[in-house]
Amino acid sequence: MSYLNPLRLHFYGSFQAAVSTVNNDPTHFNNTTFRPQYQQRQEGQNANGWWNPRGDANWRMIGCNITSAWLVDGRPAPPTDPVLTYLIADSDRTVAAKLVDLDPAQQGVSEIWGMEIRIANQHGHTLMRAKYKVAAFMDLFERVFNGGPGDRMGCAMYQSVLTDLEWGDIDDSPFLQALRKAASNGLLSIKFNVDAFDDDFKSPTFTLGRVAGTIGPAADDEPRHFVLGRHLMTTAGPGQGFFVPAGNLNFCQAVVDREAGKIYLDLGNCVCTQKPGGPFQNFGPMMVVCAITDAAGNPEYLPLASVDYLANGWYQRTAGVAVLPENRKLTWDELDTVANNPLAILLAPSAGQQPAPAIAEPPGGLYIRADQFVFRLNPGDSAEVDLYATHFGAPLPGARVINFLDGTQIGGGPLVGVPETALDFPRTLVLDQSGRARLKVTASDPGNSRGYIDGQVYGIRCALEDTLAPGLAYPFDPGEFISLLVWDTFNPDHPVTWYGSLQPIFQQYANLYPIMSRFVDLADYDSVVANRHMLAVAFGLDPGDPNYMPVTRDLSGDKRKGILEWLKNPLKGTPRVALAPPAVVKESASTPEELPGRGGKAAFYTQLRARRKHL
């Protein structure tokens, strides 16, 4: 049970992601080569600190109106239900949530930290308040094909759960009463698509983008960050930057509700738009089918429903969730067929053209995914990663899982993924009777393998053994892997002093987050000491607090401990006569001069592709 449920609401509006871009370039982490102009905006072909060096990482939900709501029996909430006038808002009692990259070498899993989600009326009165469980985006793709450079061409999705639910006075909303009842386990499921992000600092809507999402109930024993259901898989088409789905439709998920005789298909992060934030591209009629094989072994498509994705305002009203078929229930025969055969979506882009599959479940319907897929580990820490495997959406018990290091989706700056010995995890696992397994990954000190950047970044991919047979080319989602940042061991001087241990750490933050100079000069001992009470509070908060410092959540536990100790007794120590030369690190292909005129996620993926091609 998830947001793909009869009982759900959809919302549509804007988000703000005021990220800092100085730290998007790995070389900017190098204190010895850092130059003041890296704190300036890009100018012409000079990348400087990219497009938003003053960013504060704030994440906001802005003007997100609830556009439709649906009851348990599949009927829309009555027009008199006030929920249809309410907003999805963020916190009205804390500082803004924060959008945080894992690392400059993994900018493809930006997480939202410290977000409260509210259902509020137009006067700000709160009907429901909850905490968003930290989650990263997934399935970033090029939503505007060949639209040009920049992040506005991309689209990605966030899926998570809402916890710590507090309900206000909802007596006059039948929908919210039903939702509260369904959330008696204290959980709701939330999923939203983000696109049309404006990275042009001259634009009035700079740092804003479009968001469309869904909130529904959540089951206790199901994954938090994806739907335990049907997963339609595409393959990579040619492109320069973001992932381009070969058949024009991006990865998407669905559930089949046998009782209701319906398929809940989420096309929200799937269909391309004509322009950023604009209407969907017209790919002709869209048909959901079940792919079967006739007696002679030829493929045949059992038509199930058409999707009216081009209808005016459809995305605004539905966030891309289609409930199919619209005007009837699936028959028992159809449901039986669907239970054992791949779902597919057919498109017929030009008139008269035979509809062809644009995306489908793979033959055999095998699927595996890690629920939480982003981890930060200190040496000695372990990540416990919950894996779920399905066969046409049903649990897949007993199968073997192969786990392997995969660095193809990460990189930039000093070489990543080494030493491999810093991660210990089983190379094979067997799924239990419910199709689940827990992968334990234990980290050890990566030995400062990146020199001027703390720790090391790794990717681990988990695959079902049956999908890895030679020559099979079973489709997989390149974005579905586990990203880990493993910090270096920190050996400070005793007692900890500014010059002995901490100055380089604070200098790096001062370089990378110019915004902090509005409060404190982090590179300056006196300024840090003068603000040490404020800093002790910020460094001492729970990382889930939106005001936690550092905003980037990239400070190791040991360093944090050292800083907190030192703030109690801020010894200065002795300045070094000369700074130690930077460690010799093998650089991969990136230098600031090679950056395109404008950066962001688009630049990250452009360089990633270029590096892979080079290799």
Next chain:
Amino acid sequence: MIVLNKQLLDDIDQPGGLRRALQKAIELEHATLPPYLYSYYSLAADNYAPGSPNLETANIILSVIREEMLHFAIACNILNALGGSPCIDKPDFIPAYPGPLPGGVESNLVVHLKRFSKQHDHDTFMAIEEPENPLYFPVGLALAKAPVTIGQFYTRIRKKIEELGQGILTGSTSLQVVGGGFPASELFPIRTVADVVKGIEIIKQQGEGTSTSPLDLDGNLDPEYKFAHYYRFAEIYYGRELQPIPNPPPGTPPDQRYRYDGPPIPFDESKVLPVIDDPSASKYPPSTQAHYLNDNFNYAYTGLLKALQQAFNGHPDRLGLAIQLMHSLRELALEMIVSTTLPDGQNPGPSFEYQPVNPGA
């Protein structure tokens, strides 16, 4: 000098009057903050870094801002001690700027949100903080009725509580808020009449000094800023620190014991950020950066009021959230000021309006 409506004083003797008076005091303390903060933000050239222009002026204003926040907290604690409930989270808690301060002010002082200037300092800040009997300066206002200053208002509140005695302090002590960076000697639980007296004396002396000395004698947040608010603003206006005249002969009258002839307080008006006068959301057209940035500010500012509402109504631990929001307001204001320029060449500034949702375009 702020001249309050005499009715405010008379009302204290009516049923519920004390609580109403404290609520009004809370509103009044808060109402000084937007104009002070707005001017303070306009002095953010180089982010108040050491050596940045007008840093000393900014720091003096900041010292007053911090004490006004303290006074706000003390007034809330007294209201809670009286068994009342501070009401902070409501649209009309914020006065309209330009406009009079809350309290039925009878003087003609119209408070604007303006970038900092010596004129604004003199006409507004010194006027707000002017004591009943300022040292060196005559009152200069011809009034039909006897004036009621903020100090007198507090004195009347104090006297009434002293008159009614300990029995009037019926509020739960669990509602009292302390901490938040304020020393325990200045922000403390109000449990006794003596605590009330001490709290009110802090407010009065920090704000106005005494009739015989410009010094804020009753303790200070920062020993660097030992004069009452009025004199601190006067230091900026005259461009010199106030300092005692050495070895005054016995019997020297109070107004000849100090002089504005200390070290200079430099002020360079050309370095003040050119934020517009009297901003309002309606001045920033939809779908402009100024509009969005102002919305973000106002949403956070309203969130601050909500956090304070909770902190002073049974959740004292939420004062920390309020302080975080306070810090974020500064960042949001500065981002707004430096991000974009209005068609007339000036910079937008935050409008301090009640906005409980972030509505977007």
